[in-house]
Amino acid sequence: MATREGLFFDNSNSVLQRGLPCQGAIKPLTNNTDERVEFDVIIVGAGYAGLTACRDVCTAGEYWRGSRSAILINRAAGFSVLLLEARDRIGGRTFTTEVDGHLYEMGGTWVHWNQPHTYREMSRYGLTDLLPSHDRTFGLDSCTVHLNGKTRNVSHETAHAMTEKAFRLMCDVDGELGRSVIPYPHDPHFNPEAKYWEALSVAQRLDQIRTQISDDEAAILQARLSSIYGADMDKAGFFDMLRWWALGGYTMDGLYETGDDFKLPDGQSSFARHFFDETVGTQKLIYCFDTVVQSVHDNGRAVCVNDKWRAERLICTMPLNVLCDVKFEPGLSAQKLQAMKGGNINQGAKVHLEVSGSGHRSWSSAIYPVSRACSMSGDGLTPAGNTHLVCFGSNKEFTSPEDDARSFAADCKHVQEIDILKTIWHDWAKDPFAKGSWCMYPPDFSFKYLATLQERAGNVLFANSDWASGWRGYIDGAIERGTLAARDVATELRTSRCTAG
Template identity: 35%
Template structure:
């Protein structure tokens, strides 16, 4: 077993949750799981009789480092509801109630002939009146976006049990409440409403049921597809407790301070596991990693009817790109912009009908519609057109290494290392040079403004020091952009997906899942063993010691993370040297929400500064400016934790602003990325790229980090995933021709 520590996903940190009827049974299980995921939980119980059980739930939570509060309140009464809400708001650090789980229920059986008004009102007051008026009471305390309301109903709502006239009616009513509230509260409060309908679950309430009712359950239990048994609390809890929030990313506000995780992300997969091993216990393919390379490979192979298992260490898809929804506004945390110059991303957008669902980053017409150019001595306001002219002049002097703006040295950017127009030896000469080497060659031709603009852009793009940044990588992106810097902004920083990168990733994932993809999230891989020379399979061992088997493996782990996986047989000396070297991009991307809309049209550069480039990137739902900013190799902002003082200072150096919110992810300390988008040192491409792309026995490698074309971009990941899937599919077709359908 691999010695890799695993922790429960802390994806509800900073959230406050009320779970009614949580002293025992399903409610207790939900309360414990919400707390395990980082939420502060209100454990609600109704009487002194159930206090001891509630205290046991509290002890369970607090002894494991969780936060919880006991509140005795009868939700069948308005007074009890008011008390529960008041105590919950006092307990909440944010003074918000993020999650309400309506679990409390009165479920005694009674035949129609024996129903009394007292019995009727006891059930309806708890099962319907309680949820209605508790939900009404918490509406003023919901967060402005991302609140969660869950009703625990029952299969009794849809089945005929003679002794459950009132109970079945109330549970059917819960379904109706869910439908009504989903429509009413979604747009107005940004909240989701869901309903869970458990079947027979082994709780005290279930075993206290009428004997005739228990007997009527036996055929239902026997016919349960998953297993012919009574359900357990653990079967139900994940359906309620898992929220579509990720453990990744930080937010800061004046009111809430710095918080990690707990942010809404469409890319979070729930439940995190769905797999049933093949009959012979051997998958056709295991895909490691659910970034764009892994998603594309898994989707293509699953669509060919191969048995595919995806393993991912995170709680979400997307790898080094994901979208967060905060108070109705979307933040792109990693790879963001798309272009028609990128063939693979364009193909995916067309495939899913998203090619026209784009939005532009830059919007003119707001108050500060200008560019600030900041040096160590002064800050100067210029027009956007003047700034573009300065940068283009500087870039053209820097990049024109062959007198033809790289058309001679890199005419075919998808065949960089030698083609019919240029020899490999000629490429190797340029690949040895660093950005510092080239800057020193042309710095005498630059004005002070051109030098400031060029240095800030080079450092931001590469995420490393100039001396360790490959000049060839700059030549490559020049060629990919049509050998024309006029296309730079359109390709790099203009067009975004209206629905977010996580939405596209989810469409690819859903495509694969609909075609039988098995998957496990929050499941890091520790060892890959190719036993094909003995047993014809590859073994993949995950952190908890489980081992999965496949005929082929596609590993999409980033370059800087490959060192954390053990390979047997050992990787080649050359590949291991490339892994030990790694890439040098440790850039920073930080979002700020600045008071007022004035900065939505602003753009600026500052050098030297921890943040080198910033620009208006839309207006939030609060009417404030959304600013996106990038820094180069700026470990000072995360040392090792976010340094809020330096972050605020860096933004003010770009332009004065009243920051209301910060949103960011520390990609450099993230164990599954250990850096930003890939940028190589001089000589790395001609020495290592072909080796990184090569297979290792029956293990294939696919990553944007060694793509042929748009390396370090989403398009490069898609390219590599598609390429690996095609290669593996061809081999599987010869191994198992009767099941592989291409």
């Protein structure tokens, strides 16, 4: 199976291939052979939020738990669901490709036991074996830093100490490492005084601590932050960094452990397939891939999509930056429309390189100021014995895929003598169904818009990791939102039928 998404540049002959093998590709694209148009629920988007919502709605139909007085109703059939997805695959901003026997994660990758929604699902599907990304046992076990125009090779420990000092100073906003500002990171507004920090950009916060760190410490910190935000420091909201820090247990080691250490051995597409296959197994799911949603019309009793499909409720799981491409009738609230304008600032690039030999398996790199690449790190060995490097960088100038590959390669070769064989990536910034990577907010956004983004509009519910309460921008946040939307929809449909019947 293959998806039309993803790019493969063969550095040896400069040939570009579009489309990659992917277990998440769905063939045939639809199972709606009867051209059915009426459903209980329509779900738009087959990323983790949509997949979770589909599964939970399809398996939720059996009973109804009311108040303490417990009116129990046995329903033999669950709810029927239509899943509409613009892509030819499941997974949204995650998908895994296999090239020459090695797995590459094109989007969301790392998982952790402190991501409760993700880990619980992994556990339920028997997928708790983890594959560490890092391995310190190969050749060049060190970090090349290219900071403020100078390149040098330092030990991982030195690079870690430089980054950690600067990171801690940045996040220690209260002398308690941020604990008093964000005491409950799954409810980031738990302490209303956090609003002060939410108004700052990262650039402004860096100004506050600048005299306490050296030029190189400031540069290596910004290399890391560039990879985290995929945006310039003046566009980046500091609060999102503080939230990640709090979610990671108020330490940098915790932060990187939760976001950069452990992969699923069989890949994200395999994980996503468990959700999809379980849902298909209920025989309550109709799906249409390759199907772009253009209009959603809610007449107060039912929702109609593309003037074609109807349901009592719709769960829209489209990402923040593409919501504006749908025509909603009635129109969304002014506040919601405002929130939809550029909420996700992350236009960062993620690129995989296969480089000759195993010598760079334990190597990493940090670069600042950023032209294309800001970080590179050994992420595995291919069956051919070569190193798999994962790189993050910027997408400031939209170039051709060939130029993308060449400019990344140039940046990497500039700091380290490597022989690049292959370049494999997906351009999330140019992707019309993503328009960006994992969600990071600008300054002064979360307190103003998070609640708005989580709000429903009549019979339309919105569920995406881009407005999760906990691990926003992570797979965990997608599952969080999908679960809650499915629960609300199932509860309402049970109640309305109970009242009606």
